[in-house]
Amino acid sequence: MPLPDSPTLVLIAEDEPQIARILAGYLERDGYRTASAFDGRQALAQHLALSPDLLLLDVQMPLCDGWEVLAQVRRRGDTPVIMLTARDQDADKLAALRVGADDYIVKPFNPAEVVARVAAVLRRSRGRPAAPVAGILRCGAVEIDQESYAASVVRHGAGTALNLTLTEFRLLAHLMRTPRRVCSRLELLEACLPEGNTLERTVDSHVSKLRKKLEEAGVANMPASLRGVGYRLESES
Template identity: 60%
Template sequence: MTPPPDASPVSQALILIAEDEPEIVDILAVYLARSGLRTVHATDGRRALELHRSLRPDLVLLDVNMPHVDGWQVLSEIRHLGTTPVIMLTALDQDIDKLMGLRIGADDYIVKPFNPAEVAARIQAVLRRTLPGAGRGNQHVLQAGPFHIDLDNHEAMVEVDHHRRPLSLTLTEFNLLAQMVRAPKRVFSRAELLTTCLPEGDALERTVDSHISKLRRKLEEVGVSGVPVGIRGVGYKLWSGE
């Protein structure tokens, strides 16, 4: 039985488990229920994408070796649609597989066999990072510093002198800002930003620089200077320091 909800912002979050092995699903569902989390299950990649679109889960626990559509394709499609946190779950343990998952935009990577209690703990850690103080009705609003990003309504606001001001951003600029607001001090490589935030037709990493430059100018126009921060030879992060 699922325990009653508590005061935690991650309580009652919905987790999509995309896994084709029923024994693993059953074990994970039990441990996640003990943590107050709700679960829904997809046995193949195609169904996982359908449930992601219709249910808008708070997090996807995604196996790589899925029937019909593999986990890499599912992850790529989820990243094109938005910023739903994704934890990869796989028997593969090569560094190249981990790097591929992180490059496409995975938030974490768990190798089988695993401790289900650890999986539950890592899911909660990602949720605490991506749903700060949010209840079930507003978990799709990202906040960091002066930035407020409403993913549902595709609105970006910045607070300047105690007043929220709307930002007029292109789709790519909005995606770049949202990606960095989720983890303000994390450095995102150009390759990662290219994969997760830019249209499929853009294939040059330097294209990211152009979009970042335009985003930076728009932020300067409303009184926010020096962000995003460029890290020479690596990529960008929202800001430095605390």
């Protein structure tokens, strides 16, 4: 929850007034300040005038859609942005993240979940290191590009693309940032599956699918499981 002496401002860019009012009500109940914009141009003007701490941005906005608003906001700075959309496809989620969104929520949604996701994104953004995490990460034959959300296995100069879901990519990237450190299920859950109330055991399922795709590409023993502890990324022996 925001500190009472410095209330966090959330700009809600949503062209459906009822949805905007509901979101504002839930956010204000948790101590946030809110402002609303009902089309893309208004959202950009409000963003410039108010410098919000976070932007909730609907994709289907009149006058200027959410993609263009996001692109312009990113040119201005690093305001955290959560996209709101009716499209529930990994390709759309990846597109949003490639353009620069911090999170992606599919309609219809539970407003209480939106508030929880706002808090999670704000925690992550305020805890970001000074150096950006974007760039190329490598571990053994595995290589990922954090800016383009692309993953591949590279051998003898040739790359084989990995067809990962958004969650699988997030897990792989998180593990690759500190490949020798063991990450607990809870850590992976909070960092890579911020979509709401999810069981820690769900991480096992996603890691299992990720491991299978890596094995099919010729990479064994990644990620490695430490029973009762968590996962660590290890190069194949």
